[in-house]
Amino acid sequence: MPHSSTLDLGAAIDTAATAAHTGAGILQAYAHNRGDLVIDHKARNDLVSQADREAEAAIIEVLRARTPEFGIVAEESGGAAQGLATWYIDPLDGTTNFLHGIPHYAVSIALVAHAGTRAGLGEPLKEDTPVIGVVYDPCREELFTAVYGIGSWLNGRRITCSRTASLNDAVLATGFPFRDFSFADQYMPMLHDAIRTTRGVRRMGAAALDLAWTACGRYDGYWEMGLAPWDVAAGTLIMREAGGVCHDMHQRDPWPIGGRLVAGNPEIALALQEMISPHLRVE
Template structure:
């Protein structure tokens, strides 16, 4: 049975994208103002190796102010202030993906904003979504002034130029990205054999510390593929759409969710993602 649509609501992806771009620039302004005065930041520990600063919180507040004014009909799920899904679609917000990099002065971090529409939502020109789906993505890297954007069916873009995933000749020719367990180590016994296999089977593996930039860089072909475990939904929502709209695959590593909101993600071209899934499956619990 098809999901029931939201008949009274027409989801405008272009308006949502414009609001998200404005919000991302506002957040980036906050972050860059603090980047020059990192020593004065108040830093808290949410959990082991899970840091939050006033830069995260103020950047998120700047995003929320814009989105609540421009798109009050959408729910909000934000890393620092929480929230909940509601209505036909909800924003997933990470105001500073790469907080540890930011706090150590490493210029590799980004603002991530995604709109995830519920199953049953009607999109122009009348398509009804069969499952929950990211439909708008904005990832802004203020250090490089790189703005990645995407809308469902409209492609993935970097500073106004369309991007596509890479097409390596074979798995041995790939450069992969990943993220090590840093907060939740419960899946380390699954992850480490995957890392060893990737290290021995490819040109190399990189770990730069920002999941959303790993996905954005996979979308534009800088990386050939990416996988990680134990992330949060706001870490992956925007990047998943970018990779998909760049002609690639971005899916749940365990194959159980329509988009990897559980934080176990694999992404790349159809060939590369397929190879990673096949090679990593034996190392997953129950694999």
């Protein structure tokens, strides 16, 4: 395979981290003046502000300058997958938290390599695969990063999933239906079972951080429905490179591009999948 089909993952992770810090700088500048933000309603409980749009534009500017050959799919401006790999960008994961002054939100940037591309020194990938993941929490100044085949880190220190082996001892993260309620009849029985089975369930309102926190062992597992690809692309790789599992809830797609996912260390992910599967409709 020609050299041009091989990704430089070292350069890509540096680019993603730079872009994430650039976007976060804009968010934090607005965080102290939230009352002045112009907020639009894309749909019920689906909000967007100048902060989202300006942070996304700044992130895209960095990515296009450094990697013009890659596709871009971003929450606010759209885009399309193309080339050897595509950036998936959420400039503000946790918009509702941000707008209400709740200090729990993040910038999420991932690079998804397309089938046939080489990531590093390995064989060409057989399916689309996240190969770079960055989730940056500017309130805590926590930078979660991952590189395919190499590992995951929090502020430069390697992270791994928890070793909790049983749902009875597990703390789980989740997200309630808030925008799309079409799956509520599937989700609510899952939540009922989780409350009765586990040590506790948390709902913090930022999917990228839920995945990152599961990757570093703060949560033992996580499941959610109704998300978007840019919500989960970076966190999927951070989870996997931390020794965990993150897969499509219906186990059809190579990564949870459809926005329904199960994640955790291998034992918890399996137990969680078994807990929710009886409530899933075949679609």
